[in-house]
Amino acid sequence: MPFADIVRAAADQFHRDSIPVLRRRGWRPRAIAYDGYGSAAPDRSGVPAPDAPSRDMARVLARMVMRPPNAPSEGPLFQRLPEQLPTTARDARRQAAQNLLEAQRGWRMFIDVPVPHLPVTVHLGAASVQTRADREGYVDVVVRGHGLPPGWHDATLEATGTEPVTTRVFVVAPGPRLGVVCDIDDTVMVSHVPRMFVAAWNQLVKYTSSREPVPGMAQLLTQVLQEHPGTPVIYLSTGAWNVVPTYRAFFERNGFPQGPMLMTDWGPTNTGLFRSGIEHKRTGLRRLMIDLPEVKWLLVGDDGQHDPLIYGEVAREHSDRVAAVAIRRLTPTEQVLAGTQLTHPVGLAPEVRALAESGVPVAAGADGFELARALHPEALAVQPQR
Numbered sequence: 001m002p003f004a005d006i007v008r009a010a011a012d013q014f015h016r017d018s019i020p021v022l023r024r025r026g027w028r029p030r031a032i033a034y035d036g037y038g039s040a041a042p043d044r045s046g047v048p049a050p051d052a053p054s055r056d057m058a059r060v061l062a063r064m065v066m067r068p069p070n071a072p073s074e075g076p077l078f079q080r081l082p083e084q085l086p087t088t089a090r091d092a093r094r095q096a097a098q099n100l101l102e103a104q105r106g107w108r109m110f111i112d113v114p115v116p117h118l119p120v121t122v123h124l125g126a127a128s129v130q131t132r133a134d135r136e137g138y139v140d141v142v143v144r145g146h147g148l149p150p151g152w153h154d155a156t157l158e159a160t161g162t163e164p165v166t167t168r169v170f171v172v173a174p175g176p177r178l179g180v181v182c183d184i185d186d187t188v189m190v191s192h193v194p195r196m197f198v199a200a201w202n203q204l205v206k207y208t209s210s211r212e213p214v215p216g217m218a219q220l221l222t223q224v225l226q227e228h229p230g231t232p233v234i235y236l237s238t239g240a241w242n243v244v245p246t247y248r249a250f251f252e253r254n255g256f257p258q259g260p261m262l263m264t265d266w267g268p269t270n271t272g273l274f275r276s277g278i279e280h281k282r283t284g285l286r287r288l289m290i291d292l293p294e295v296k297w298l299l300v301g302d303d304g305q306h307d308p309l310i311y312g313e314v315a316r317e318h319s320d321r322v323a324a325v326a327i328r329r330l331t332p333t334e335q336v337l338a339g340t341q342l343t344h345p346v347g348l349a350p351e352v353r354a355l356a357e358s359g360v361p362v363a364a365g366a367d368g369f370e371l372a373r374a375l376h377p378e379a380l381a382v383q384p385q386r
Contacts, residue, residue: 018113019066027066029115031139031157033167034061034244035260037232038143039292040150042174057144058169059291060122060155061260063241064115064137064162112242114138124148124155124169133159136265138241146171150230152258170232170260172292178228178323178382179295180221181285184237184261186302187328188217189250213254214328216368221257223372224298228380232295233259236284238277241265281310289321296321296382300371302328303364308355315358324361324379326371 038058114137122129122139125146133139139157146153150173157165172179182188189211225231239247241263251258264280288297299314299322301307308327315322355362363374 016116019115022066022113026069028069029064029118029159029162030067030071031120031159031162031165032063032065033157033165034063034241034263035167035258036060036155036169037234037260037291038146038148038169038171039294040148040171040174056146056148056171057142057291058124058146058148058155058171060124060139060141060143060157060167060169062120062139062157062165062167063112064118064120064133064139064159066113066115112137118159118161120157120159122155122157125153138265150174172232172295173230175294176382177295178224178231178298178380179288179292180224180231180233180259180298180300181236181288182221182233182259183301183307184235184239184247186214186304186330187300187307188214188221188235188256190214211250213250213256214367216370216372217328218255218257218368220326220368220372221300222255224380225257227377228382232292233257234288235259235261236281237261237263238280239263278306278310281306282313285310285314289318296323298323298326298375298380300326300328302330304330312355312358315355315360319358319360322358322360323382324363324375325355326363326365326375328368328371329364329366331366 036059039056041055114133114135116133116135116137118133118137120131120133120139120141122131122141122143124143125148127143127146129141129143131139131141143155148171150171153169153171154166155169157167185191190213191211221233225233235247237247244261244263247261250256262284264277285297285299288295299307299311301311308325311322311325311327315325361376361379363371365371365374
């Protein structure tokens with residue numbers, strides 16, 4: 001038996017053995033909801049089309065985990081200063097104790113106990129779907145026939161033995177439209193730690209103030225949204241699902257647009273001990289192109305790892321679905337921390353010739369301000385139907 005299968009079986013058995021013990025201590029299942037995305041059926045009259053149930057869809061994401069009865073909510077942490085600073089030593093001690101308790105969530109989520117195969121019902125608009133969590137507690141379900149108009153909407157998840165949880169889904173308007181796929185680590189935020197330790201850093205250190213935004217990236221994405229209203233912004237990252245609350249807080253604190261995050265999970269798979277970040281991004285991009293067939297994408301990443309290679313492959317194979325590629329050039333120090341060699345002088349490594357072969361416009365710059373200047377407006381001119 002392959003070693004990865006042994007590790008995976010041991011992890012599954014540990015989770016199965018842990019759940020009864022935690023239940024006796026008062027722990028119960030809880031749904032951790034993540035933002036999703038979807039499409040609306042073509043409808044120009046304001047009346048749902050007869051074929052709407054087969055033309056609209058939504059992807060709803062969540063995870064079922066065990067939590068103690070007094071566990072805090074799974075919302076963003078440390079996204080702002082307290083409304084009132086402590087005025088006495090007693091208040092300061094109380095606030096410090098509360099911050100310490102909440103900070104423990106960082107490494108408590110690092111050892112989440114998932115609830116596998118739990119029955120879940122998802123309600124969105126006019127549709128409801130019954131499904132089950134997978135072996136790691138994840139719910140990734142497509143809801144069709146929701147009948148909702150474009151924009152943000154609430155979906156409700158009901159699972160056996162849990163309180164109902166509401167999550168959000170961004171429904172994209174029908175017709176040709178621009179969309180944005182954006183990497184996170186080293187593209188919109190810099191952690192100043194080696195890439196091999198970023199995952200642990202994100203898990204164990206929950207203070208979003210310890211991360212710095214890349215200058216101009218929030219402004220770049222916001223400008224795209226202002227010039228192209230209704231643009232979906234999807235953050236595609238190799239980071240773990242556990243750190244989504246941290247990223248949400250970082251985005252809100254630094255003015256980044258809201259958008260679904262497509263993350264990955266740690267642990268053994270059917271093919272190895274660790275998941276492939278490259279395959280995660282390849283699969284994520286192809287899934288987006290299938291789910292949202294009328295969207296033409298602006299792909300934003302950095303040259304510290306494999307974004308130019310992945311984006312180049314996608315642009316060459318589906319040049320009609322890629323509006324432009326924007327690559328942030330890392331500094332020499334960031335290149336070292338990212339675990340890669342220094343980049344080609346023009347900012348794109350030689351092995352990504354696929355970008356040039358695709359004929360898709362490519363912009364490179366040290367930050368969001370340079371990328372905004374390098375991106376020509378005509379490259380993003382995808383006119384939506386109104």
